[in-house]
Amino acid sequence: MTTPILEIKNLHVKVEEEDKKILKGVDLTLPAGEVHAIMGRNGSGKSTLSYVLAGKEGYEVTEGEILFMGKDLLEMEADERAAAGLFLAFQYPIEIPGVATMTFLKAALNAQRKTRGEEELKVPEFMKLVKDAANQLEIKQDMLKRPLNVGFSGGEKKRAEILQMALMQPSLCVLDETDSGLDIDALKIVSDGVNHLRDANRSMLVITHYQRLLNYIVPDRVHVFSDGRVVESGDRELALELEKKGYAEFDGTAA
Amino acid sequence: MEQQVVKLTDAENQLADLLKAAGANDASNALSAHGLPHRRIEEYHYTDLRTLLRDVPSDLAQANDRLPDVQFEGYGRIVIVNGKLVHADEIGGVEIKSADAAAKSVGNDQIINLMDGLAQNQIEITINTSLDKPIHIAHVHDGPDSVVADKVRVTTAEGVHATIVETFEGANARGLRFANFALDVAADAEMLHVQLDQNAEGARQFVQNTYDLHENANLRTLASHANFKLGRTDIKADFKGEGAHADFAGLTLLMDQQHGDFTLNVNHGVPNTTSTETFKSIVRDRAKAIFQGKIIVAPDAQKTDAQMMSQGLLLSERAEVLVKPELEIFADDVLCAHGATCGELDEDALFYLMSRGIKRAEAESMLIRAFLAELFDEMENEQVRDKLGDRVDAWLAAAE
Ligand SMILES: Nc1ncnc2c1ncn2[C@@H]1O[C@H](COP(=O)(O)OP(=O)(O)OP(=O)(O)O)[C@@H](O)[C@H]1O
Numbered sequence: 299m300t301t302p303i304l305e306i307k308n309l310h311v312k313v314e315e316e317d318k319k320i321l322k323g324v325d326l327t328l329p330a331g332e333v334h335a336i337m338g339r340n341g342s343g344k345s346t347l348s349y350v351l352a353g354k355e356g357y358e359v360t361e362g363e364i365l366f367m368g369k370d371l372l373e374m375e376a377d378e379r380a381a382a383g384l385f386l387a388f389q390y391p392i393e394i395p396g397v398a399t400m401t402f403l404k405a406a407l408n409a410q411r412k413t414r415g416e417e418e419l420k421v422p423e424f425m426k427l428v429k430d431a432a433n434q435l436e437i438k439q440d441m442l443k444r445p446l447n448v449g450f451s452g453g454e455k456k457r458a459e460i461l462q463m464a465l466m467q468p469s470l471c472v473l474d475e476t477d478s479g480l481d482i483d484a485l486k487i488v489s490d491g492v493n494h495l496r497d498a499n500r501s502m503l504v505i506t507h508y509q510r511l512l513n514y515i516v517p518d519r520v521h522v523f524s525d526g527r528v529v530e531s532g533d534r535e536l537a538l539e540l541e542k543k544g545y546a547e548f549d550g551t552a553a
Numbered sequence: 554m555e556q557q558v559v560k561l562t563d564a565e566n567q568l569a570d571l572l573k574a575a576g577a578n579d580a581s582n583a584l585s586a587h588g589l590p591h592r593r594i595e596e597y598h599y600t601d602l603r604t605l606l607r608d609v610p611s612d613l614a615q616a617n618d619r620l621p622d623v624q625f626e627g628y629g630r631i632v633i634v635n636g637k638l639v640h641a642d643e644i645g646g647v648e649i650k651s652a653d654a655a656a657k658s659v660g661n662d663q664i665i666n667l668m669d670g671l672a673q674n675q676i677e678i679t680i681n682t683s684l685d686k687p688i689h690i691a692h693v694h695d696g697p698d699s700v701v702a703d704k705v706r707v708t709t710a711e712g713v714h715a716t717i718v719e720t721f722e723g724a725n726a727r728g729l730r731f732a733n734f735a736l737d738v739a740a741d742a743e744m745l746h747v748q749l750d751q752n753a754e755g756a757r758q759f760v761q762n763t764y765d766l767h768e769n770a771n772l773r774t775l776a777s778h779a780n781f782k783l784g785r786t787d788i789k790a791d792f793k794g795e796g797a798h799a800d801f802a803g804l805t806l807l808m809d810q811q812h813g814d815f816t817l818n819v820n821h822g823v824p825n826t827t828s829t830e831t832f833k834s835i836v837r838d839r840a841k842a843i844f845q846g847k848i849i850v851a852p853d854a855q856k857t858d859a860q861m862m863s864q865g866l867l868l869s870e871r872a873e874v875l876v877k878p879e880l881e882i883f884a885d886d887v888l889c890a891h892g893a894t895c896g897e898l899d900e901d902a903l904f905y906l907m908s909r910g911i912k913r914a915e916a917e918s919m920l921i922r923a924f925l926a927e928l929f930d931e932m933e934n935e936q937v938r939d940k941l942g943d944r945v946d947a948w949l950a951a952a953e
Pocket residue numbers: 313318320338339340341342343344345346347356389
């Protein structure tokens with residue numbers, strides 16, 4: 299069997315310098331080429347899991363490990379993880395005034411290439427890549443001239459995340475509520491963009507509250523997340539069941 | 554006869570002697586009577602020169618004709634070395650001459666008295682027509698253990714457009730430089746005045762810029778403190794004609810134990826004048842940046858609009874940005890505001906950039922540049938922007 303893209307084993311995470319435990323024994327294996335969905339209550343730790351995967355500071359792993367294509371992910375800096383092929387589409391993308399979106403995209407792509415020992419992209423090559431990807435996501439060129447995410451509408455921010463993902467061609471895509479804030483048409487466009495990236499060598503972890511997204515991005519497996527752990531896993535039918543019955547059926551606590 | 558109220562430090566005695574030797578007896582006596590400005594003098598509260606300026610050179614810098622290192626392509630160049638005009642390009646429409654420094658008046662500010670008292674020459678520049686080439690005034694301080702005092706007076710004809718870029722180089726941490734600059738912006742004239750600190754070593758430098766603005770005059774200024782060991786730029790602006798507008802900007806980049814002080818006094822003395830003040834400071838290690846900005850609106854100066862903003866970025870725990878904005882408004886129909894922010898680099902923004910593969914150091918410099926972007930965007934002069942950019946790069950590189 300080939301190495302899974304991602305293996306999370308008994309992961310316990312707390313907030314640094316505080317007593318607050320958030321993740322309490324997450325186990326999850328994501329084989330190459332598969333799309334897994336995570337659904338769970340507000341505050342159950344889904345975004346925290348995505349941050350820990352991406353390497354955000356301020357969290358302490360007290361137990362367990364994460365293997366990314368067989369390597370110890372927790373040993374790597376956030377930028378090294380990105381260069382190695384991990385991408386997080388943020389639930390709340392950060393606005394960065396003073397940094398033009400194009401400048402940022404170029405810096406990011408070239409930084410990853412440099413870390414991997416590849417040559418920098420030539421300007422025309424870069425421009426074409428961005429233009430094609432933006433067209434596919436129906437992102438207007440003038441949005442790319444603006445400072446990164448500044449004044450972008452909620453939906454525009456999510457599209458910009460997927461644009462970055464398309465440009466970076468990661469091996470692992472973690473999508474944290476990419477569907478929230480998208481109108482019906484945008485949901486379709488973004489889902490098409492995501493589906494376009496589905497590949498035998500690429501895996502996705504899709505965090506969502508809505509089974510509707512999973513009609514577009516059809517998952518291989520669905521995990522129910524509760525109080526910092528995966529409490530149930532199943533095929534895509536599980537999402538429908540969850541929507542019908544509510545979380546209490548699965549985690550035994552009333553809403 | 555003034556009464557001596559303080560026990561003078563060696564530095565104060567030495568400066569008083571220098572003033573006497575320069576023929577500025579009144580200034581010398583005033584300094585002996587009051588000493589250097591200290592923390593109990595409001596304007597110097599954060600820049601206590603009795604403690605910060607303990608050792609000073611004993612001599613004025615000797616005449617010298619070393620040429621400046623800093624160059625601008627295609628500018629008309631005026632070179633002042635150790636207080637003396639040593640070179641002036643032929644610039645059409647501009648008269649340049651060196652005169653004996655004018656009468657040395659004595660006021661309450663001992664630093665200004667020193668500036669005036671020690672300057673031997675006054676470089677007078679008259680701009681009679683609009684210029685398509687900027688003027689570069691290069692201030693060179695040659696000879697490390699000396700005191701230098703440069704004095705420049707610029708007057709303009711009505712309606713002219715011109716740019717003056719001043720650079721300071723050659724000063725170091727043992728020497729002491731004073732520079733006094735005055736610009737009279739005539740009616741309908743449009744001026745850009747930039748001062749770049751290009752000193753290679755941390756300098757000790759005191760600058761005063763005085764601006765008079767006449768009817769419908771337009772002025773943009775930018776001054777930088779990029780490598781001061783100890784420095785202060787004192788900006789005084791007087792709105793004397795209606796319809797005038799000015800934008801004042803300052804950039805401070807300090808490290809180690811450097812200390813830089815921008816003190817600004819903008820006097821809206823007549824109705825219908827507007828100004829903006831934008832001062833940005835980035836400090837690390839144990840450096841200290843000070844911004845004191847005072848806007849005065851005279852009783853009949855209705856329709857004044859003054860917007861002051863100061864922003865500080867702290868890159869180390871022990872670095873400090875001290876801000877004192879003051880509005881003294883005596884008219885009722887005015888729009889005046891000041892805002893001050895001070896903080897560290899945004900960790901969430903850093904993480905976002907790093908999560909896209911950008912290394913921490915590069916992410917930090919992207920955010921630092923972003924913090925300064927506004928100052929750069931407003932600066933249309935490309936060579937000035939490049940020089941500033943190089944300075945920021947060098948400063949960032951020095952941290953790594
Ligand atoms: N740095 C932190 N300090 C303190 N508490 C934190 C921190 N980060 C997360 N938490 C808390 O941990 C819990 C999990 O948060 P998280 O954002 O991971 O939830 P989520 O499952 O993504 O929720 P949602 O569905 O609302 O997005 C919440 O109670 C949150 O307040």
